[in-house]
Amino acid sequence: MQFLQQLINGISWGSIYALIALGYTMVYGVLRLINFAHGDIYMLGAMFGYYVAVFLGVAEHASGVRVLSVVLISMLGCGLIGVGIERFCYRPLRKAPRLAALMTAVGVSLLLENGGQLIFGADPKFFPPLIHTREIFRFHEIVLNNIQLMIFAVSLLLMFLLHWIVMKTRMGKAMRAVSFSHDAAGLVGIPVNRVISFTFFLGSLLAAAAGILVSLSNPKVEPLMGIMPGLKAFVAAVLGGIGNMMGAMIGGLIMGISEVLVSGYISSTYRDAFAFFILIFILLYKPSGLLGKTGPEKL
Amino acid sequence: MLKINNLIVSYGNIKALQGVSLEVKEGEIVTLIGANGAGKTTLLKTISGLIAPVSGTIYYSKNEKNSSLNHMAPHEIVRLGVSQVPEGRMVFANLSVAENLDLGAFLRRDAREVRESLDKAFQLFPRLKERVTQNAGTLSGGEQQMLAIARALMAKPKLLLMDEPSLGLAPILVKEIFETIRKINQEGLSILLVEQNAHLALQLAHRAYVLETGKIVLEGPARELAMNEEVKKAYLGA
Numbered sequence: 001m002q003f004l005q006q007l008i009n010g011i012s013w014g015s016i017y018a019l020i021a022l023g024y025t026m027v028y029g030v031l032r033l034i035n036f037a038h039g040d041i042y043m044l045g046a047m048f049g050y051y052v053a054v055f056l057g058v059a060e061h062a063s064g065v066r067v068l069s070v071v072l073i074s075m076l077g078c079g080l081i082g083v084g085i086e087r088f089c090y091r092p093l094r095k096a097p098r099l100a101a102l103m104t105a106v107g108v109s110l111l112l113e114n115g116g117q118l119i120f121g122a123d124p125k126f127f128p129p130l131i132h133t134r135e136i137f138r139f140h141e142i143v144l145n146n147i148q149l150m151i152f153a154v155s156l157l158l159m160f161l162l163h164w165i166v167m168k169t170r171m172g173k174a175m176r177a178v179s180f181s182h183d184a185a186g187l188v189g190i191p192v193n194r195v196i197s198f199t200f201f202l203g204s205l206l207a208a209a210a211g212i213l214v215s216l217s218n219p220k221v222e223p224l225m226g227i228m229p230g231l232k233a234f235v236a237a238v239l240g241g242i243g244n245m246m247g248a249m250i251g252g253l254i255m256g257i258s259e260v261l262v263s264g265y266i267s268s269t270y271r272d273a274f275a276f277f278i279l280i281f282i283l284l285y286k287p288s289g290l291l292g293k294t295g296p297e298k299l
Numbered sequence: 300m301l302k303i304n305n306l307i308v309s310y311g312n313i314k315a316l317q318g319v320s321l322e323v324k325e326g327e328i329v330t331l332i333g334a335n336g337a338g339k340t341t342l343l344k345t346i347s348g349l350i351a352p353v354s355g356t357i358y359y360s361k362n363e364k365n366s367s368l369n370h371m372a373p374h375e376i377v378r379l380g381v382s383q384v385p386e387g388r389m390v391f392a393n394l395s396v397a398e399n400l401d402l403g404a405f406l407r408r409d410a411r412e413v414r415e416s417l418d419k420a421f422q423l424f425p426r427l428k429e430r431v432t433q434n435a436g437t438l439s440g441g442e443q444q445m446l447a448i449a450r451a452l453m454a455k456p457k458l459l460l461m462d463e464p465s466l467g468l469a470p471i472l473v474k475e476i477f478e479t480i481r482k483i484n485q486e487g488l489s490i491l492l493v494e495q496n497a498h499l500a501l502q503l504a505h506r507a508y509v510l511e512t513g514k515i516v517l518e519g520p521a522r523e524l525a526m527n528e529e530v531k532k533a534y535l536g537a
Contacts, residue, residue, distance in 0.1 A: 173398050174405060177391045183349050184389035186373030187382070189406040189454050193372075 005142050006264045007257060012148045012217075014256020015155035019210040020233030021240065021248035022162060023203030029179035029243045030199045032098065036105040037085060038207060039230010040112035041078050043223060045208025046215045047120055048074035050127050059128030067130045075208040082204025083197045091193070109230075116223030127219035151213045158209055159249055162202065166245065175199055179243070228272060232259070235279045241289025250290060254278075300325045300489050301346070301381070301458055306355030308338075308345050315341040317513040318355070323458065323491050328484050330492045330500040330521065332534055333510035339493040340386050342510070343460045346491075347383045348373040361457055378406050382456035386463050386493075388447040392436030396427055399435050399446055403453025413453070420449040423479060441472040448479065458489045465496045477503055497534035501525040509534070 020042055027035045052070045053059065089108050093101045137144040166172035177185040178195045186192050214229070215221055236255040240247025255275060263271040282289060301323040308316040315338045323329045333339050344350045346357055348371050357368040361380055368376055391399050400420060404413045421428040424445040430438060435446055444464055451459060461480070465473040477499055484490050494500035501507055501521045509517040509530060517524060524530050 170401065170405065173394060173402055176394055176398075177402050180391045180393055181389060183344075183373075184385060184391065185402075186349065187347055187377070187385055187389070188403050188450055189374045189377035189382075190402060191372070191374045 001140055001142060002264070006260050008142070008144055008148060010257030010260035011253065012151045012256070013260060014253035015152050016210045016214055016229065016252075017233045017236045017255045018249045018252025019155050019158060019206045019213075020229060021236040021252045022159070022245060023207050024234055024237040025240070025242055025245060025248040026175070026199050026203050028237070030175060030196050031090065031094075031101075033090065033101050034105060034234065034242075035085075035090075035200075035203075036102075036230075036234075037108040037112055038203065039226035039228075039233065040109050040116070041082055041204045041207040041226070042211040042214075042229060042233075043116065043221075043226030044081060044112065045074050045078045045211030046127065046221045046225065047116065047125075047211075047223070048077045048208070049212040049215060050125050050221050053128045053130060058130055062130060070130060071209065071212055074212060075205045078204045078208035078211075079201040082200040082207075086197060086200040091196075113224055113227070120223055122223065124220045124222040127215035127221045129216075129219065131216060133217070147217045150216070154209065154213060158206060162206065163245070165202070171195070171198055232272075232275045235275050235282075239278060239282050239289055241292030244289065244291045247289055247291035300327075300360060301491065302356075302358045302360075303342075303346070304356045304358075306342070306345065306357065307353045308341055308350055309353055315513055316345070316352075319510070319513070319515055321508055321515065321518075323489055325489055326484075326487065327506060328480070328490045328492060328504045330494055330504035330507045331510055332494055332497040332500055332507060332530075334533075335495070336512075337510040338513045339510055340462055343383060343385075343462050343491070343493055346376075346381065346460060348376045359458070374406065377454050377456070380455075380457035381460065382451040382454045382458075383460040384444075384447045384451045384462065384464060386466070388440075388443045390435040390438070390443050390446045390450065393434065395432055395434055396438070396446060397431045399450050400427075400453050403450035404455075406454060412455075416453050416455060420452055423452075423482070424449055441468050441476075444468060444472075444476060445479075448476070452483065456488065458491065459483070461490060461492045463493060463495060465494060465499065473499065497530070498536075501530075501535075 020038065023038050024035065027033060049070050052073045056066050056069065058066045058070055085108055089104050090101055093104060131147060133145050133147050135143055136146050136149060166175060174185065174190045174195045177190055178192055182192050232255055233252065236251035237248045239254060240251030259271055259274060262274045303319060303321045306316050306319045307314065319342060331339050341350065345352050346368065348368065352369065359366055359368050359379060359381060366379060400417060404416065407413050426442055427445055427449055430442065435443065438446060464476050468476065480490060481503060492500055492504060501524060504521040507519065507521040507524045508515050517527065517530065
């Protein structure tokens with residue numbers, strides 16, 4: 001019984017990791033770069049959500065339209081910031097050694113974290129309850145609440161949308177072409193830079209959505225909240241096979257579930273350590289990840 | 300149609316092209332022959348905007364309109380009407396044949412015209428139609444070459460740059476590919492063909508250039524060059 005409850009919690013966290021991991025994996029696909037600032041975009045999503053919600057007074061008068069605007073405005077804001085980061089921090093280093101871009105990514109991450117503390121303040125903010133928690137399902141002691149269900153449903157919806165974009169639209173095909181080779185893509189007339197911007201935009205949208213979804217159940221929002229989920233989502237992306245979208249989703253779910261099981265059955269002290277244990281293990285024994293190389297769709 | 304003047308390209312300290320001048324006129328097949336490392340691929344990459352030249356000019360004219368290709372992004376050059384079939388084919392291995400072809404028309408908006416181009420591509424290479432849902436990575440070398448050519452044609456180019464289309468193909472396929480090149484040229488496409496197979500290239504082309512360590516050492520009508528003693532000795536194995 002307890003196991004099922006843990007599974008529900010794990011899937012809920014797992015979908016969040018999956019959403020963030022998709023951004024890592026897509027950017028890696030088109031640039032072969034680990035965008036370490038990606039976890040901080042997740043933080044910005046929650047932060048923007050907080051400010052927009054306060055500005056619109058959603059806490060006092062919650063309505064469907066307002067909640068939706070909170071979500072969409074913060075997603076859009078993060079999307080643009082993601083595009084800006086690529087344009088001004090990574091693009092100038094496109095031809096530089098990869099280590100330079102990687103160090104820059106770490107630098108951008110630190111900038112967002114410390115800049116966030118400077119601008120938003122280091123103290124946690126209370127994210128207004130956009131949606132009130134209520135049970136929608138109870139069986140003995142297993143409880144599923146509406147927010148858990150929503151996290152899962154919205155994540156699933158976003159992943160389907162993303163999958164559709166990548167597989168069916170011309171822009172999505174172009175993303176896959178760019179991930180194959182920048183030169184070959186340019187030679188057939190694909191505007192490579194625009195495709196890369198688009199990839200950052202999509203990835204940042206998903207991270208922002210994850211930030212807001214998490215804030216619905218964990219309303220404490222602060223500038224360093226992206227570090228741990230960002231790292232874990234990175235582990236999820238590596239676990240699934242970096243560059244592989246299906247892998248990122250599966251990796252995210254495995255991370256979420258195993259983490260909740262570890263804190264439930266062993267000790268919550270080992271929760272974070274376990275994530276890095278997975279990383280070390282996968283790097284030692286299957287560095288290409290679960291779906292790496294032979295996966296159904298490489299991006 | 301394409302006019303290159305005194306083009307210099309270098310990789311770090313190594314000069315790959317040391318002042319190359321070359322011209323392709325409308326309706327021509329021009330071939331560029333030369334040994335490995337002579338700079339043939341570098342030249343095509345520079346025309347397509349993948350490499351920035353140190354100095355020199357690349358002019359392309361279409362309908363009396365003259366444009367410099369220097370400092371243009373690869374996709375802008377494609378938009379002007381200059382496409383390339385790159386060395387090693389470079390088909391998007393992780394995409395299906397249909398998706399590869401669709402991306403070839405990335406810059407075109409008119410769905411009906413794109414459809415027409417697609418039909419034409421299948422007419423040219425019926426084999427691709429049979430494999431349309433297959434991943435390009437699973438095609439044979441010859442089929443990949445066909446796909447690379449068809450993909451480039453999907454952009455409706457006026458000038459096609461081809462880098463070693465015969466590389467690694469069985470002789471019968473090479474013949475087929477060269478037949479196709481002749482056919483698309485007769486339909487009005489100008490072609491700049493880079494080849495190691497000088498024998499075939501000189502048979503096909505109207506004019507030819509011989510590139511040696513970054514310099515043009517010979518040029519002239521292809522037929523004359525095929526008779527030239529030096530060319531015979533160095534490139535035709537006679």
